[in-house]
Structure formats: C-alpha cells, structure tokens
Amino acid sequence: MFGFSNPKTAPATPSEKPAVTTPKSNEPHPLDALTGGAFSAHTAGERAQRIRDWLVTNPSYEQMHEVFQELNGRDRGAAKPLREKLDELKRTKGAEIIAAEWARKATALLALPKLNMADAMAWQRDAAKAGAPLSKEPLAALKVQLADRVKGIEDLQHRVQVQREAAVLLAQRIEVLSTKPWRDAQAALEVLGADVKHWQDQATELASDTNWTSVDGKYPTMLDSSRGQLLVVWDAFQAALALTVAADADAAAPLPPVNVWADELRVARGVPLEAAKSDRPAKQAKAPVDPALREAANKAVQEALTKVEQEVAEGHGKASAGAAAALRNALKEHNRLVDDKLGNAAQAALAAAGELEGWQRWRADQLREELLIKAEGLLKRPDGHALGGRKMQDTLRQMREQWKQTDQGGVPNHALWKRFDDACNEAYKVVEAWLDKVKTDAVAHKAQRLALIEEVKAWAAENVTAKDGDWKGFSRILHQFGDRWRDAGHLGEKAFAEMQPLWKEAIGLAAAPLENLQKASVDRRHAMIEEAKVLGAAPVLRIDAVKALQQRWQAEAQSVPMDRKFEQKLWDAFRKPLDDAFNRKTEEREKSAAALSDRDRMVLEAAKALDAANASGDAQKIRAAMAGLEAALRGQALAQAAVNADKAEAVAQSAVQAESQAAAPVTEVSEENPAPAQAESAPEATETVANAEPAAEAAPVEPPKPVRKPVVAMRGDDRPGMKKAEPVQAGRGGKFGDRKDGPRTPRPGDNKFEPRRDERGPRDGGRDGGRDAGRWGDRPAFEDRGPRLGDAAFRAQRDALENAQHALKKLAAQAHGEVLTDLLTAWEKRDVAQLPSVQALGHGVNPATRSAWSQSISAPAKADDKAAGEALLRLEIAAEAPTPAELVSARRMLQLQLLTKRNDPSPAQTWAQDTAKVLASPFDAGNARRMQTVLKVLLKR
Template sequence: MSDAPETHPAPAKTPEAHPLDALTGGAFSAATAGERASRIREWLTTQPAPEQLQEVFKELSGRDKGAARAVRERMDELRRAKNQEAIAAEWADKATALLSAAKLNIADALAWQRDAAKAGAPLSREPLSLLKVQLAERVKVIEDLQHRVQVQREAAVLLAQRIEVLSTKSWRDAQAALEILRADVQHWQDQAQALAGDDSWASVEARFPPLLDSSRTQLLVVWDAFQPAVAQAVAAAEDASAALPPVPVWADELRIARGVPAEAVVAERTARAPKAKVAPEVIAKAEHTVREALAKLEQETAQGHGKASAGAAAALRAVLKDHGKHLDAALEQQVHTALVAAGELEGWQRWSADQVREDLLAKAEALLQRPEGQALGGRKMQETLRQLREQWKQADQGGAPNHGLWKKFDEACNAAHKVVEAWIDKVRTEAAEHKAQRLALIEEVKAWAQTPAASADWKAVNRALHQFGDRWRAGGHVGEKIFAELQPLWKQAIAAAAAPFESAQKDSLARRHAMIDEANVLGAAPTLRIDAIKSLQQRWQAEAQSVPLERKHEQKLWDAFRKPIDEAFNRKSAEREKGAAALSERDRAVLDAAKALDAANATGDAQQIRAAMAALEAALRGQAQERAEAEAAAKNQSNQAVAPVDSAQAATEAGADSAAPATESGQDAPAQDQPAAAPKPTARPVVAVRGDDRPGMKKEAPAAPGRPGKPGDRRDARSGRDAGRPDARGSRDDARSGGRFGDRPAYEDRGPRLGDAAFRAQREAMEHAQQALKKLAAQAHGEALTHLLTAWEKRDAALLPSAQELGGRVTPAVRTAWTQALGKAPSGDIAQALLRLEIAAEVPTPADELSARRMLQLQLLTRRNDPAPAQTWGQDTATVLAGASDAASARRLQNALKALLRKQ
C-alpha cells in the first residue's frame, strides 16, 4: 500500500451556453471539433438566411476554423448562385435574340455557348439549358440544309453523267431510260424547291444558294437538250426522210439502219467534221497526258476504290477539257468507256445509301449473334442501338428511304432491345430491393437505440454505430431522388442512436481534462512521486478503455497527459546521466588509440596498422595496471594502520608474563637476568575439514593429498570414483593464484569496465584493422604470385619474390631450389609435377588431364613409403620452374600455389 495521499480529479468546468447555440443546435457548446462540425453541417441543411450565416461565421471563425469553413463555403455558394442568376439572365436574353432573328449565323450560335461557358453562366440549369438545346437544334437544321444542298449538287452531276453516258450508247437505250430520267429529274427539282422553301433557308451560308442554282441550271440545260434529241431520233427511225438527231452516235446508227455502209458513214463523219491541222508535238503531249489519267482511273476502278475512282474520273474530265480535241477516235472511245465504268462503280445516290443501310442492318442483326462470353451488357447495348438508329437517320437524309430495309432494321433493333429491357427491369428491381434494405436498416437502428444493451458497453456501442454506417454505405445503388428521400431519415435515426454515446464522451472528456491538470501538478513537483503517477496512469487507461473517443482527438489528449510526466522523468534521467557522461582518463586514452588506429587503417600501411593495434592493446592493458596499483596502495595503507596495534598488544602480553614470577617469589624481579619467553601462537578454530572416508582410515583426520596425474584425473588410487568432483581439479582459489598446471592465471584481470563509447570505438577500430590487414595480405599474396610467374616466364631469378613476400610456408631451402631452377635452361617434363601440385592444393584439374590425375593417384596409393604431394610441393614447384613456361601451365601453377601458400 502506498502512503501517498489520495488525489481527487478536479471537477469539470461547465461552459456557459452561447447565444447562438439555439440557432445552430448547440454547435458552440460542442466538446470536440468533430462534433461541432457535424452540428454545423446539420444546421446548414435547414437552409439558413444569409444574415444568419454571416453572424454565425463571424462568431465561429475565431473559435474553430474547420467548422467555420463549411459556413464560409455555404456563403460563397449563395454568392455564386446570385451572380450566376444575373449572368444567366444576361445570356438568356442574348440566346432569345438569336432565336428570334430571321437569319441565324451558325458561328454566332456556337460563340454564344462558348462565351457563356467562359463567363461562368450555368448552362446546365434552366432557362439556359433549354435555350442551349433550342440553339443546337436550330444549328442542326441549318447544317442539315447545307448538307442537303451538297447532296443535291452531287445528284445533279450524277444525273448529267447518266445523260452523257446515254448519248454514247444506242438511241434505243436512251428511249428506254427516258421515263426513269424524267422521274428522277422531276424528283430532283422537287427536293431543290423544298430546300429553297424551308423556313431556315435564310440562315444558310451565302455560298450554298448559288451552288444549288448553278446545279439546277446545268441539269436543266442538259435535260432540255436530251429530250428533243431522243424525240428526233425516234422520228428519224420511223420516217427515213426525217432529219437525223444531233447526237453523232445516234445519227450513225440511224444511217446504218437506213442501209448506208459503215465505211461510208465513217467517211461522211470524217468529211463532215474536218479537223484543223495540229502540230505532232501537241498531239503526242495530249495523248500522253490523257493516257496517264486514263491509266490511273482504270487502276482505281479495277481495285474497286469508290472514292479514289471518283477523284480519278474528275481528274480525267479536267484533262479532257484541255486535250480532248486532239485525241483520235479509238482513244476517245476508251476514255468514255472508263468514265462509264467509274460512274457505275460509284453508283447512284440511292445505291450508296442502300449500301450504308445494309451495313447498319448487318450490325443490328449481329448484336444477338455474339458468342456467350462476348455478349454486350444492358447499358452498352442501349448505347449501341442509339448510335445505329442515329446513323440510319443520317443515311435517310442522304437519299430516298428504303422501307423494306427499314422494316428489317427495326425488327433487329427491337429484338436486341429486349436485352436492354431486361437490364432496365433488373436495375429497377435492384433499386427497389436496395431501398427496402435501407428502410429496414433505418428501422433496425431505431429499434437498437431503444434497447438497454445500447448503453451498457460504450466500446460495443461505438463498434455498432460504425457497423451501421458501413452497412448504410454498402447498401447498394439507388437513384438520386430516392437517396434524397432516405438520407434525412437515416441521419435522424443515427443521431438518436448516438446521443447517449456522445453524452458519455462529453463526461469522459471532462474527466480526462481533470487528469491532465493533475498530471501537470505531479510533473511540476520537486519530488517525483512514482506511486501517484502509476495510480494516475491506471485511471487514465481505465477511462480510455471504457469510453472511446475519436482517434486523433484521443491521441492529442494522451500526448497532453503524458507530456508533463515524461518531462519529469527526463529531468531525473538527465541528472542521473550527468555523472556517467564524463569520460575517465583510461576511456580517453582508449578513444585516442582507436582514432589513431582508424587513421592508420586509412593509410593502407601494414606496419602502421600493426603499430596502432599494439598501441590500442597497450591502452586496454592499462586497466590491469591501474587496478594493481590501486590494490597495492590500499594494502600499504592497511598495513600501516595494523602495525602499531600489533606492537602494543605484544608489549602488553610480555609485561603480563614477566610480572607473574615476581609476585610469586616476593623478590625483585629486575635483578634476575632471565630471557623472556616467546609468545605462544594462538590456535585458530577449525570451522570445517574434510575427513578421510576411505576404509581403514580415521574419519576425523584430513584426507591425504593424492598423487599428481593428468588434468582431470582423480587424486587417489581408485579410478572413476572422484572424477568430475570440484576438489579433484583444484579449487577456484588455486586457479586464480596460478593453478596446478602453471603460473598463468585462469581468469585474466581486466580492470574496471570501459565506457560504452570507448568500448564500441576500440571494437570497431580492431575489426577494421583486421579487415585491412587481411586485404593487404591478399594483395601481397597476389603480387608475389604474379612476380613468381613473371620470373618463370623470363627465366630471371632476380625477379623471384623474397621469402618474406612468399610467406612462412616457403623455407629458405625451398626458395634456393626455385632460384636454381630458374637459373638453368628449361628442361624436363612438368606434367606430373603440375598434377602433384594440384593434388596437394586440392584444386581442380583441366578436363583433358583428369585421366592422368586419376592414374597418378592410383600410383601414389601403391607407393606407401614415398612422401605425399602435400609434403613435396616445394620440390614439385622447383621441377615446374625448371621446365618451359606456357599460358596453360602458368594458370595451373598459379591456381595451385594460390591455395598452398595460404594454408597455415
């Protein structure tokens, strides 16, 4: 039990209610920042007035910037909304003016949307969203008119080409196609008239009406010339006396039909249309140019390139305008045939539109024919069908509709849309299920809040509240409208369930603040009371385990609680470490020696490193000398103090002995000249003695010492009985004083303990020094081998390393044999000597020498009295050095000596 007085926490201060608490739902009296921010957010859902927002922000900005940020954001949002209303009204007026104008410029409509977005106008809200849609539709209508004008222009060109092609064929073909052409020309005129009569025709760009007018004029000119020519050809066929038509091909056909020979027809044509003489260079150039354009058109037509063939046909017509009058009849006929083929490939507008429709129909039918693993989902199918229908509308704008293809396309799209309908039903079903689950969760929270278990364990309550929140977030997707209905109900239910827990958190917060104040008092006290601190910490832990708080807030409170206690313990530790911080003289000496050894390691000189290591070891041995000197000084002081006492005791004992005879005899004792008796030694009491327990010996007598033997043997004559006993190996005092086996002490006297810094410094310095010496030794070993191989290669004994460089395994006699071998001319076979060296060094042998090595090993097994290769490697090396040097032998010798010279 501790004698410390019991400390009671200070009562929590009750803050006064703020005037704005009633307005904000108690936000200003909230205990934590998180709770204050939560109440501010709940208050903002009530849509307060701007004046109330300004007042709350003014009071709250000095207390809690985090909670005031939400109020400032709402104020900024209202300000932006007000500004956007003004901007929206301004841009709505501009859009209305554009729509009400008789002529709308597409650039102005597009610029309105761009400039409105730059100005920050809310284009996604009414009325700007509706005006934006109206402008987009108006622009789409105008662009559609312009596109139809281009289509009509191309249709007029194609009609003229058809008429031109018919003029090169038989007049009967022209007569058969007359009614179809009349219907197509009339349809073209009706479409052109519809374009000009559209309400948005005035908004079309200025370049499009002239294009339509010029196309109409050119088509009517060709058509007005074609109809009389066909009628005249029909009349000439019925009446032989009628005039021939102005078309040369038809006229020639009618002449032949009337019985005129073909040769006469050709001669008549030549005579009828005499050509002016042209220079041969001009004709050749014209034919070359036309043939190049013709070859390109025929190539594109043969490959089936519609767009490329149309471009090549246009280029050929442009060449014909300049050089067509210089061509002969055969080349001209070839050119017309190529143009007809190109026109048939490109086709009529109806044909190209049908091709597009057929592609769309194939795509629609392929939607349901996909493999099971590649089937489209509901949303993807919906987007694909929408795109296909939009593309069909664009195809209908470019040509006459095809009701048969449309019926098939619509049926395929309706069949594919069943997947979309199933997906929509599934989404609606899931949304209904998710709504029901969320409503059930709200009811579950309300029922849980009414149970007594909801306030028993606050940790369990907090865990349950978090679980409810996780379940609400994982409740599945619902529509925005449904979520807006469910969210207030959820907030109300979870707030009612969390109310007791929030009240308990307030009380816990007050108790923790009181314990923080108590910790400040204990930390500032001059004497550190450990029992009171432990009791306070236990109370804090009990409070933290009973009522959980927000993690960040709880960590801040814990830091504030432990700060004064940690500071008090740090002060105590600093005072304790003041004495240990100062280094002794011996530690300084060891540190200086370790630094000197580090400097020697950096030089890479082995002699300096060894000298520095010796200096460091001398500094370490100084501890034993210091202890010996201290013990000697203490012994001298004790001897000086004990000597006077012994002299006085001896004098007292001598006086008592001499006075006894004088008293007995009654005579003067000083007259007698008798020597004084020596004092008897006082017998020391025997505390414990080991008796001799052998048979026939007295147990009270001490045991006789045993005869000397090997270390660990028993001292008496019998074996095995006393083995392993402590007295059989000598006592610990014997070991410390020299032991039974020599004068060396068993335990080295190391002196006082080194400081941590000095110990670590000397240990690291020693390790670095040993590594440096090993590295230098390896380098010296490699250099010695290199010099040895160089001396063998050059046959120069002067290059042979010294015995010190070669190492302790090379004796002077062996080095002398190597020198003599290098001094002679190369002779002898070194193969067996190399094998013996590799066997002695236990290094691998080249693959081509493995059989020889095995044979040599078998021979060595039969020679029992011969020395092993490990004993004669010096002589074997001399044999190798006496032979000739080559790269392979030098490598084998180096590998063997590298291992042999390193063995210890």
C-alpha cells in the first residue's frame, strides 16, 4: 500500500488558530495524469486495472519505459503488464531489425542485374537460421520474389536447352530433305521456312528476357552457336534449292551442289546415270598439312583433354577450372590442325567442366557451413555434456580433413575458414586438458607396474614351492597377479613395449615351480590315458579297474591345478576309450534284449489279440482275449516249473542210485510232514552225491518241491474286504490272546538270548538254512514264474490289460444304463416283455425278485400314493440318495419310525420289495427319475 492519500492532521487546540496551522498537502505524481490515476489509486487491483486501461491507448515506448521505472519499485504486480508489453516490443523490435537486415539483403540481391543463383537459394535458409520472420511482411513478399526470380532463371535455362534441341531437329529435317527429290523439298520449303522463322523469334525472345543476364554464361553461348549453325544450314539449303529450280528451267544453268538433286536434273536432261556420277565434281582436297605438326597438335590437345576429364570425374572444381583454361588455350593454338573427333571431345569436356565449376562452388559453401555448425556445436551439446578427450581429438581431426578436401574441390572461403578455425581451437582446449591428464596417468601407471613387478619377484623368492602342498592357492595367487597387471591402467605403446618383457620374466620366474609340477602331472595323465585305452580295448570290461583308474585321475586333478581348457582336452582323451567300451557293452545288451524269446513273442501276440478285442467293443471277446493273455503268461511259467521238476526228479533219482550203491538207509519222505524228512535226508543226500560219479557231480542238486495237500474243508473268510475263497488266518483266542489250538510257539527273537535269524545255522532257520527249517520252514517256497519278460512284451501286456479293464468298465456302465431304461420303460408301458432278464439285472436280483417285479408290472396299477411314496423314501434311504426338498420332512419322519422298529428289516434289506410296490403303482415322471437314481446304486450292490 503506497502512501499516496493525504495523512490526517492533528486536531487544533483552542489556543491555536486555524489560519496559522494549515494542513500539509502532497502534490500529485507527475505521471498520474498520464496513466489515468494509476499512482493515486488506493488498491493494487485498481492500480493494475488502470495500467491495463492505459496500455490500450497505445502509448509510446519511452512513456511506457518511464512509467515502468517509477512503478516497478513500488508495485511489481501492477508493473507486470508494462513489463510484458515492453518485452514484446523488444522482441518485435529485434525481429523488425533482423527482418530489415534480411530484407535489405534480399532487395540487394533482386537489384543485381545478374543474380547469383547460389546466394539467392541460400538466402531463405540463412534467414531462417538467424530467426527472421519469413512469414511476415516484407520478408514474405521478398521470399516469393526471390523464388520467382530463381524459378524464372531456371526456366530460362531450360528453354535455352530446348531451343538447342529444336535447332538440331530443324537441321536434321533440312538434311533429310536434301536426300529426297528436289520437288519434295520445294513443297516443304514454305513450312520449313516458317519453322525456322518461329525458332529465331523464340531465340530473340529468350535473349530479350530480363533474367537473361543472370543465366549461366554457357547458355548464351549455347544459344548463339545453335542459331549460327541453323542459319548456315538454312541458307545453304535455300541457295541449293534456288539453283535447282533455275537449272530445271534452263538446261545451260549450273547444277546444284546437292548430289541427289544434281543426278535428278541430269537424268531429266537425258544424261545416263553412270555418266552423271562420273561428271560429279571431285571434292576439293584440303591443303596438305605436315604430319608432324598435326601429331604434335593432337598430342597437346589430348593431354589437356585427359587432364580435364580426370578432374571432372573426381569432382575437383578448382582443379578442373585450371585444366579447362589450359584446354581452351590449346584449342586456340592448334584449332586448324586438330582432328574433328578430338575437337568435338574437347568441346564436350569444356562444357562439363563449366557445369562442375558452378555447382562445385555452391556445394563447397554448403559443406563448409555444415562443418562450421558442427565445430561451433562441439561445446554446446544439447545434453550439456562435452565430448571426451579422445573423441574430441578424433572429431576435430576428421573435420579439418573434410575442410581440406572441400578446399581442394572449390574456391576457398576465408571468412568461413576463420570462424571454423576459431571454433576448432576453442574445442581443442578439451583435448589439451585430456592430454595433460593422460601424461600424468601414464607416469602413475608406469610406477604402479614397476612396483607390481618387484612384488612378484619378491613373492617368487619366498615361495619356491606351495605352502602345505596347496598348489591351487599357488595358482590362484598367480592369477591375481595377472589380473592386477591387466588392471594397472593404460600405457603408451612404447612404454608398454618396454614394460612387457620385464613382466613376463618376473611372472615366469614365479610360475616356474607350478609349471614343472604341471609338466610331471601331464606325463602321469598321459600314462593313465594309455591305461584307459588298454582297459577299453580288453574283451571283458573290468569295472573295478575302471573305477580305480578314475579315482587316480580325480586325485591327480585335485592335487595339481591346470588350465581349464587343456585339462578338459586331457579328460576327454582319457574318458573316450572308456566311454567307447561302455557304449559297446550297452549296444551288446540292447541287441540281446532286442531279440525276442518265445515267451515274449507269445505274450506280444496275445496282447495284440486283446487290443483287437478292445477295439471291437464286445465284452465276451475282451474277456476271452484277457484269458488268452493270462494263459500265455501262466503257460510259460508252468512250462518252466515242469522243467525244474524234471531236473529235481533227475537229481533225486541220481541220489537214490548213489545211496543204493553205498548201502545206506534212506528215510522216506512223509506226505504228512515233508519238511522234516527232507531236512533229515538233505545231508545224507549231499554226502552221497559228493561220492557219486562225475556225471552226477555236474548236475545241480535241487530238492523236489513239497507237494501241498488239497484242501478238503475250510472256513471262508466272510469279513468285509476279505475273499471267501481263502481260509481264515489263525488269530489269537481267549481273553489274553491264548491260542485255542495250543500254546504259542515262541518266535525267534522273543528270547534275547536266542541268536538272530541271520546268525542261526541251517537247522535254526537262518539265512543259510533257507525256508526248510524253523518257523519260516512252514512257508512254501516262491513259485518260479520263469524268465523275466522283455521290456516290449511287458509294456504291451500291461497296456493291453489296462485298456481291456477300462473297456469292460465302460461296457458295464453302458449295459447298466440300458437295463435301467428297459426297466422304467416296462413300468411305463406295463409290458412284462420289456423287463430285463435276471442276468441283465445283475447279481443283486434273483429270479424270485424278478418274478415279483413282473407280477407288479403285469397287474393293473394300484393308485396307492401313500404306499408308493413310502416305498420310494425307503429306497432313497437304502441307496443314500437325495430326496426332493418337499419330501425331506417325510423322510425324516420315516427314519424316526424305523428307529422305533428294531426287529424290522432295514430298507437296505427290503429294497427289492419296495421296488415291487413302486412298480405296482401308476407311472409318474418324477417318481421315475427318483427310481432311476436309487436303482443306479442298488443294482450294482
């Protein structure tokens, strides 16, 4: 808040007079009236509004600047619009200055009588880089004028080329007419003259164009040359045609110089054609020229021409200009002596050199400006980070080389070179700082490497061998020395070449003990490789020897460290012969396993037959095929058992013969208790066999199998989960486990003083006694199931059996569904014929039950909903099936009633009778669904 308002005056005392104490008044600010009362405003918002209103009146720049100076120190918020306005005026003024400068340049270019195409085309690009407002006047108009001027010049040059081609075509038309009859040429004379006149008018129009002075110098020369050649040909054609017309009118007139027309006139005068050709005037021979002079002139022009063509091909504008000048001088000097072909080639080369010179000058300036922008931007990168020393050095070197190449191909530009050189020198300061740092670091790195060499030498003197035999630690330290050498910093090529031999000598001295040990280890490993080759080549592979050799290799590898790659090569050479031997053994095993035995072949055939039966979907075929597969498996086992029995019988007979010869008593084997008799006769038989003939010694002695008595009567095991066909296992009886059949025989191991099972002898039932003694002697021996099946046969029979069981389950489910459907259909239609048979209904339904169901279906339906509903509830309780929600209460009530009737049969026992009651009732769709749910469970029990 500024104190622009009048302060309150102190109240006057009664003794004072008002006239004497007049209040002190402040004069208004000098700029208050100018700004519309901005300085006398009471609030900042009011003051800012008055400033904005004053700015609408467009005050002058000086007034705004003065007001801003006064107001900015008191109220910056109110001075903000003034600041923005002044900044805008400054920008506008700066843009106007730049626009005026580039407008002046454009006006100067347009005022030139000969406009430089390169400068005119570069004006717009340079003005845009300088920030000139090209979209505003007057630069917009000047830009259009320059573009139109450049376009007019380019169009004028193009029209000159078109005129040159038109002149060539007109000359060709004239030459073609000179080869046709003269009357055709006379008929086309008027049209041809009009075309020539039109061409001359167009050429004159081109020369009178305002931009004609601005075209390249080669185009006026081109147009004048075309005009001269066309007029020469046209004048000669007119003169020859006039002579032809005169000779046709007067036979004494001379013939024209055109051979075709002259021959035509001779024929018209009656002169034979052969005589006419002989009367042709011979061509005037040129004056003889000294061959030496002609050769010297051609050589001088050819050398100058070759130089021009070479410079033009390489694009050197500056060099090509000098070569073109030398070629022009050579042509001026030897023009009359040079061949026409060589002269035409020289003119074409001069034209190409002229085009290259103009283009090269403009292109060279473009390349220089691009290099200048790059040089000035080396220290002003967008990311704010300057290039590193090495990168900066390479960049500056490349840019200077590019500038030199540009100067070789065009005229030098000294102003641009000065700016480019200053920018490069400024950027080179970064390179100088980097070079100083590199030198300092090189001295430090050299000292660090020398210290490392001395450290390695001292360590080598102290560690002639590994401490505690730890050669791995010895090798690890050497690797650490190598890592430190590699990380010791950068050195120059010369310094590194001096340091490297010293380092190799020191590290070689330190690694000498390890290298000697490695050399001896390599010799030992080569010896083990030879041993491995011998073991691998042996006909029988010794696994124990291979394991021992591998353990020796591992011990050697763990004790002596070596280079990983070299050690891997040795290991590969060591394991190769062993791997080959194991692979050979594996191949032999696979070959033997691949050969199918008779048993495998029979099992495979039975498995294929079972697969075919599974595919047929016939349960009887599947069961028959399963029986065939089981028979194939059992048949081979029985055959093997028969062979073993024959062997045992032969051994027994030989033993009997031996005993009879020895006149020793033989104890008969009792059928009631075969094991003791066999156990008692075993030693005697063994002794007898030992004294028998050599043929008996060769045969293996196998005791005959004990023949088990057929079971006459036994008690079936009717416990849940047990099979009734198997006898009940003897269990403990009595309250405290006293056996009813007598006291329990103490088992081995119950007495701690009794030897263990594996410590007892043959008579005690130990391992050596087998299954013929002690408590374990009561058990029968394992049945010999014959040789083991091959992998292919085993997998085939297993998969076939699994698929058969799955197919039978699927067929049973389908059959069960069909049975239920037929049963419900018979109920619905009251047709006994559709009721399934006893076999189809399953083992849970006997003939009496089916007869009751058939009577219920055949009898007329009884509308007893209560009995049928209760029967359905009993069936759902028996099957443990869910009950509809509306009947849940009735089911609970029925269950309570059943609990009170303990002696009545349960629903699970009377489900057949309940089913008969439901079938006797009328058919109902809801009851049918409930019946299907419960019978699906009950029929499977």
